[in-house]
Amino acid sequence: xTYLARLGAPVRGFLEFLxxxxxxxxxxxxxxxxxxxxxxxxxxxxxxxxxxxTGLDALWLVSGTALLLGAVTxxxxxxxxxxxxxxxxxxxxxxxxxxRELGPLLTAVLVIGRSSTAxxxxxxxMQLNGEVDALAVHxxxxxxxxxxxxxxxxxISLFVLVVFFDTAALAGGxxxxxxxxxxxxxxxxxxxxxxxxxxxxxxxxxKILCFSGVITFHACHFGLRIRRSxxxxxxxxxxxxxxxxxxxxxxxxxxxxxFYF
Amino acid sequence: xxxxxxxxxxxxxxxxxxxxxxxAVSRGGSLLVNGPSGSGRSALLRAxxxxxxxxxxxxxxxxxxxxxxxxxxxxAGQVRLGFAFASGGxxxxxxxxxxxxxxxxxxxxxxxxxxxxxxxALARLxxxxxxxxxxxxxxxxxxxxxxxxxxxxxxxxxxxxDDPLEGLDAADRAVALELIQGWSADRSCTxxxxxxxxxxxxxxxxxxxxxxxxxxxxxxx
Numbered sequence: 499x500t501y502l503a504r505l506g507a508p509v510r511g512f513l514e515f516l517x518x519x520x521x522x523x524x525x526x527x528x529x530x531x532x533x534x535x536x537x538x539x540x541x542x543x544x545x546x547x548x549x550x551x552t553g554l555d556a557l558w559l560v561s562g563t564a565l566l567l568g569a570v571t572x573x574x575x576x577x578x579x580x581x582x583x584x585x586x587x588x589x590x591x592x593x594x595x596x597x598r599e600l601g602p603l604l605t606a607v608l609v610i611g612r613s614s615t616a617x618x619x620x621x622x623x624m625q626l627n628g629e630v631d632a633l634a635v636h637x638x639x640x641x642x643x644x645x646x647x648x649x650x651x652x653x654i655s656l657f658v659l660v661v662f663f664d665t666a667a668l669a670g671g672x673x674x675x676x677x678x679x680x681x682x683x684x685x686x687x688x689x690x691x692x693x694x695x696x697x698x699x700x701x702x703x704x705k706i707l708c709f710s711g712v713i714t715f716h717a718c719h720f721g722l723r724i725r726r727s728x729x730x731x732x733x734x735x736x737x738x739x740x741x742x743x744x745x746x747x748x749x750x751x752x753x754x755x756x757f758y759f
Numbered sequence: 760x761x762x763x764x765x766x767x768x769x770x771x772x773x774x775x776x777x778x779x780x781x782x783a784v785s786r787g788g789s790l791l792v793n794g795p796s797g798s799g800r801s802a803l804l805r806a807x808x809x810x811x812x813x814x815x816x817x818x819x820x821x822x823x824x825x826x827x828x829x830x831x832x833x834x835a836g837q838v839r840l841g842f843a844f845a846s847g848g849x850x851x852x853x854x855x856x857x858x859x860x861x862x863x864x865x866x867x868x869x870x871x872x873x874x875x876x877x878x879x880a881l882a883r884l885x886x887x888x889x890x891x892x893x894x895x896x897x898x899x900x901x902x903x904x905x906x907x908x909x910x911x912x913x914x915x916x917x918x919x920x921d922d923p924l925e926g927l928d929a930a931d932r933a934v935a936l937e938l939i940q941g942w943s944a945d946r947s948c949t950x951x952x953x954x955x956x957x958x959x960x961x962x963x964x965x966x967x968x969x970x971x972x973x974x975x976x977x978x979x980x
Contacts, residue, residue, distance in 0.1 A: 536867025628847040634831045635842045636862040636913060643865075726771070737902045 515719070515741075522715045526649060541647050548651025552613040553658050560608055563594075564663040568670030569603070571595055576678055585679040588671065593698065596667040597690075598758075602702055603750050606709040607660045611650065612743045614717040617648055618738040621721030622731045630722065645718055652711035660706055667713040672716025701757040708749050716742040760786040760917060760949040761807060764814030768802045776816065777970060778804050784966070787914075787946040793957040794970030800953035801845060803970065804919045807833055807951065808842055820917065838917055841910030845953075848906055851893040855905045856881060856890040859912050866913075880912035886933060900927050907935055918942055920952045924959050932959075939963070941950040 575591050584623065621644065624630050633640050675681040675729060720734040720741070760885035768776040776799030784790050805811035807818060809831030818826040825831070834840060839974050842848070849858045855976050860877045868876070881890050884904040889897045893895040894905070903926060910918055923939060924932050936959070942950050954960060957967065 534867060537865055540861070540864050624849075627851060628844055629850050631805070631831070632842065632850070634835070634849040635808050635810060635840050635911065635919075636865075637831070637835055637839065638836055638862055638865045645874065652849065 505557045510671075510686055518631065518719055519715050522543035522645065522718055523711060526641045529639050530646050533646075537642065538589050541642060544643060545651045545654075546644055548648050549655050551616065552609060552652050553655030555607060556612055556655070556659060557662060559612075560605055560659045561666040562603075563604065563608065564666035565670040567600065568592070568596060568667030568672075569674045570670075571667075571676040572671045572678075576674070583677070585681060586689075587688060588675050588681065589691070589693040592668060592671050592690055593693040596671070597664050597694065598698055599750070599754070600669065601664045602660050602705040602709065605656060605744070606713065606746045607661045607743065609656055609659065609709075610739060613652060613655075614713045614738050614742050615735045617714065617717035618721040618734050619731050621718060622724035622734050623674065623728075624728055625722055625724045626726075626728065626731075645714070647715040648718065649710065652714045653707065656713070658711045660702065671730050701753060705753055708753070709746055712742055712745045713750065716745065733740065760784055760821060761951070762817075763807065764820040766803075766806065766818065767814045768799050768811070769814045770797070770799065770802070779815070780784065782952065782968065784949060785864060786949055789943045789963065789965035790952070790968060791949040791955045791957060791960055791963065791965040792951065792968045793955070795835055796955060798970040798972055800955070801921050804842075804921050804951060804953045807918050808840060839913065839915040840917050840919070841913045841915035842919045843860060843903075843906040843910050843921060843923050845925065846899070846902070849902060849909075851894055852893050854893055855886055855897065855901070855908075858888040858894070859909045861914050875910045876914070880908040883911060883938070884908040885931070892923075900931055902930060904935070905925060907938060910940065915980070916947060917949045918951070920950070922954055923952065924954065936960075 501570070516709070550691050571591065572588065575587075578584075579587070618717065624644075630644070633643055670685050674684055676683075717738045720738045724730040724734055761782070762908075763780060763782045766776045766780040770776050771878050772799055779805070782790070782899075792803060794800050802811055806813045806826065807820070808930050809820070809825040812830065813826055816826065817824075819970070820834055823837055831840075849855070850861070853861065854876060859880055860873060863876060865875050878887075881887050884907055886901060886904055886908055889901050889936050897905075903923070907923060910920075920939065923935055927935060937949070939960070940963060944963060945951075950965070952960065952963075952965070
């Protein structure tokens with residue numbers, strides 16, 4: 499019996515985690531619907547702060563990474579496929595590799611590294627300092643004041659960052675294509691446009707929605723579980739990163755299979 | 760206002776605190792909880808305010824089931840609470856003024872009314888000069904006063920004060936005590952205080968509950 503219990507413990511833990519995530523998401527959505535007009539200003543203020551930290555402050559990092567990635571992708575493609583008319587497949591390569599897959603995925607990874615860690619650490623510190631209790635006891639719903647603005651902020655930021663990532667990656671790819679094969683901007687963009695479909699936009703939007711939820715609620719889950727000591731904060735941050743990365747990669751695979759398999 | 764039946768709290772070291780406690784505090788009443796360090800004064804206040812889940816027992820506040828139940832969230836929008844924490848409890852990314860104004864803004868107070876209550880509370884507790892500073896930039900005593908100022912500005916119907924005078928100098932103590940006596944005399948306001956030294960509240964009209972790590976006793980004034 500003990501052996502069976504030990505065997506089932508990780509499964510039970512995982513199911514509890516999923517249940518807690520569902521609880522956090524549903525409660526946040528339900529509380530969001532109960533927000534009154536006069537409270538929107540307070541929540542909007544918090545959302546703006548989150549957008550600044552997650553979106554605005556990461557813009558250069560994400561754009562720079564994407565520019566290099568776009569350029570490197572085409573350099574590698576040309577080095578391997580130069581005899582096979584690689585210049586005719588520029589659009590296909592960029593859409594398949596960057597826009598469909600790496601754009602949302604790498605942006606999510608960067609946001610996990612920058613923001614989900616920060617959210618987990620901040621909420622953990624707030625929990626230890628009694629700030630979450632203080633909010634609740636004074637009539638400020640923590641779901642409305644802490645979780646909702648973080649989710650909306652991460653969602654908007656992730657959307658903007660993916661747009662910037664894709665744009666910068668396309669720019670990086672174009673630079674290489676122009677230098678190597680003197681490809682014109684019009685040809686390059688036509689090639690990309692012909693490969694892009696509405697399905698790609700739908701898949702990207704769905705990924706952004708799912709990833710923003712994973713990033714925010716994994717961080718909130720581990721941050722708000724901190725109860726006793728400051729040494730729990732780095733542990734919560736590590737758990738957030740590992741767990742969010744696994745979830746993002748798993749969801750990415752699932753959505754890719756759903757849309758393109 | 761508060762109805763507690765057969766309560767028991769878990770201490771972090773595994774001891775049972777306030778074992779079997781049952782009490783009732785009527786609307787407009789006051790209760791002073793005394794006891795040595797480790798007797799569970801703060802834990803009791805936190806459990807009654809819905810912030811700490813008791814090991815056992817039932818807590819009803821303003822007719823609402825707090826435990827077993829959703830804790831403090833069950834009281835949101837139903838009973839207006841004010842809680843002055845013994846330490847912490849202020850949002851570290853907001854100034855003292857913003858900390859005091861935040862619950863009011865969430866109550867949809869704005870403009871002159873918001874400013875009047877916030878500035879009035881800051882002035883009453885002598886925090887005008889430090890109002891623009893964040894909690895980490897002010898003294899522990901100012902943080903304590905800011906906790907009281909937040910409660911004052913909120914004008915709650917149920918007030919919890921956790922060691923409100925501890926660490927205050929004589930002048931701040933007098934201001935805080937005057938404020939607490941005002942709340943105690945106010946029939947629309949129910950007051951619960953946890954304090955190690957009951958002498959400081961000797962002039963207060965309040966029921967007294969003595970907690971000890973192993974036993975408890977309820978006395979009338």
